[in-house]
Amino acid sequence: MSFLKVDGLSKSFGGLKAVNNLDFEVKEGEIIGLIGPNGSGKTTTMNLLTGFLKPTSGKINFRGEEIGGFPRYRVNQKGIARTFQLCKPFMDFTVLQNVVVGRIYGQEPSQNLKVAAEESMEILATVGLANKAKILVKDLTVMERKRLELARALATKPVLLLLDELMAGLNPKESDDACKLISHIRDSKITIIIVEHIVKVVTAVSDRIIVLNMGNKIAEGSPEAIIHDPQVIEVYLGKSHA
Secondary structure (H helix, E strand, C coil), rough: CCCCCCCEEEEEEEEEEEEEEEEEEEECCCCEEEEECCCCCCCHHHHHHHCCCCCEEEEEEEEEEEECCHHHHHHCCEEEECCCCCCCCCCCCCCCHHHHHHHHCCCCCCCCCCCCCCHHHHHHHHCCCCCCCCCHHHHHCHHHHHHHHHHHHCCCCCEEEEECCEEEECCHHHHHHHHHHHHHHHHCCCCEEEEECHHHHHHHCEEEEEEEECCCCEEECCCHHHHCCCHHHHHHCCCCCC
């Protein structure tokens, strides 16, 4: 049984095909990179996998169950969580309160606020924010908000975590720290799909990479194979470089 299997997945907006007949599989425990230029269909794919959009056609099979078209709360309850490129936490809540909200929803929700708070503190420790638990979110730095976004997703107890440009806006040192954190999360038996514009970051953490262009999959393989693929180089740098 496949962990995640996508067959013929398509999404159209009027005459525009944002995702076109996409096929791929994810094995449990992998880190999969999803890359491509702006408008290639990366975020649309994420939105389809997490129930924010309904497929025009195709199937999404997760742990033996067809989930394509499920509302996002049901997808989350099945064990899939995501982060967003633009963080939208509860700005006037504390860091801890934001994570507790995630802990009382999602898969295996906590029914006890005290227990939810204790579990949320453990998650904050994992992402390096335990010492910020009582601080209002509006007083956090960009990097700290990114880590909080990750903590809120982890609070729903996912087995599959989708990261949408977690590195956006971070400096090189912060990006390196985020890569180490992603690897640590995978070690806790969470499968990861990561969408990033920074190819160097994706190749550093991914087991396999899928490349999209104009809604179509144009390449799939190991990081080493992808960075030397002529079609991928052409998409990113132009035909003369390929």
